[in-house]
Amino acid sequence: MNIQLDDRRKALIEKLGIANEEKGFQPVAGRILGLLYVSPRPELTFDEIRESLNISKSATSTALNLLMHMGRVDYTTFSGDRKRYFRIKLGNWREVIQEEMEHMVKISYVLQEVLEVRKADNTANFNCNIEEFTSFLQFLYKDFPSLLQRWEKSRGKE
Amino acid sequence: MNIQLDDRRKALIEKLGIANEEKGFQPVAGRILGLLYVSPRPELTFDEIRESLNISKSATSTALNLLMHMGRVDYTTFSGDRKRYFRIKLGNWREVIQEEMEHMVKISYVLQEVLEVRKADNTANFNCNIEEFTSFLQFLYKDFPSLLQRWEKSRGKE
DNA sequence: ATTTTGGTTCTCAAAAGTTGGAACTAACAG
DNA sequence: CTGTTAGTTCCAACTTTTGAGAACCAAAAT
Structure with a gap:
């Protein structure tokens, strides 16, 4: 269930997380952006994000909603699957x-x-x-x- | 001893203060920048800054040193006058x-x-x-x- | 109808950041 | 020497931010 992230990717998540904090994002939101940048699969579920970053549901929910509000993240769904698949919006x-x-x-x-x-x-x-x-x-x-x-x-x- | 600031200037200090906070400055530092922008005299002493903004010496000192460190403020002196005259660096x-x-x-x-x-x-x-x-x-x-x-x-x- | 899933919301405690006050220091003045 | 000025530094109080935990909810599955 957990995403497999090698050390290189983990290190990049931190770098990107810090860069995003400097840009004014709260820490968890910054990490989520970082994760979505480096994740081998670019669309992750709520729980994959939560588990990969070891954060609580509330923190995940709040940060994802913030990021979606800011237009930096969105999600797709697949019929027959209730989960949302979150992804970073890079096209914009x-x-x-x-x-x-x-x-x-x-x-x-x-x-x-x-x-x-x-x-x-x-x-x-x-x-x-x-x-x-x-x-x-x-x-x-x-x-x-x-x-x-x-x-x-x-x-x-x- | 206190700088004379009309309401328009006071309002602008707040606007600039908030804008600078958004840019990542701590509140007092943001206000000081705002004050130095609108002050009729562009070079103010430590105490003029402190009194105009109603802040403590420690806050004034910390923020001014931060701003100088960041290259956003510097000061001149005049011989026979121990005070520093702080000013915002706009030329750069x-x-x-x-x-x-x-x-x-x-x-x-x-x-x-x-x-x-x-x-x-x-x-x-x-x-x-x-x-x-x-x-x-x-x-x-x-x-x-x-x-x-x-x-x-x-x-x-x- | 009840349970499970996929989240959301509320509350609170810990951690960070910010500021005031008092004590301190260095330089100069008398 | 003693006092004053111009700041600095340390500490403590206060505020804000952050994130965990638990309770909650709606839709789907059983």
Whole structure:
């Protein structure tokens, strides 16, 4: 019933788990993502996840629901089988990055407010740095589709 | 002795504080960054920071040292004045973004390890998504200087 | 109708993270 | 020397996060 994971995969789960924690996921959610990345079979049941990671049902349930809510995990079912087969959503990495950029652009709007408040203050150089930063963030956001295109082009060549 | 902050600035400190917390800073550190963004005078003393935010000396000290360690804040001094004048480092936003990209690229290397471990597994489509993602992250990283150039060019035109 | 399966939800305890307060230190001032 | 300033460090309290355990529930199986 338990997934067979060699030491290399176990080590990668930890690495990915930590990387995901740094990205803001709670520990169990980070491990689950890691597991779903390296699992030989990419679709795992609730209990396979729970057993592979030695975590409780509640932790498994909460984390899986969080990950599904965030659009990072989904599941399939098979008729005649009540279990859900959870899998990491990798196909949507473009949207995931897009969302991160949206977050950055939101911050840039706050910085624009800062800039407005600072107009009266006699701190031209300081303000200029803020302006540059917001301008770049917004450029990056707007330029993202073209960035994707350039990436696709760059792959074609090789 | 206390910095004069109108309601607009106070509100912005909170917004920036929350945004910075989301970025992984501890609350006090996030507020300090917010304060240093909106303060009419961009260089504040330890006690001005402490009083403006109503926080203890220990919290102020810990957070400032953290922020300095992370390269987000530094200070000047003036001869004949023992105080340090702390200020947010805005001039280095290029490096800050660069570092974030370095972090992403590190993750992409872990994903390449994943890919290697998965080669044996018969999951071509899954692996392909991982490969695309790592490839894009590495492209983004390598392309960053050119991205900056394109941004600079785009400003010249307007 | 009762049991089993595949989860969900609630409660609580342990662990981490955050902050305040007081004691401390180093440098300078008088 | 003694006092003051500008911070630092240590410790304890408080808050938040996290995850286990048990009770729970709905659908399917027997």
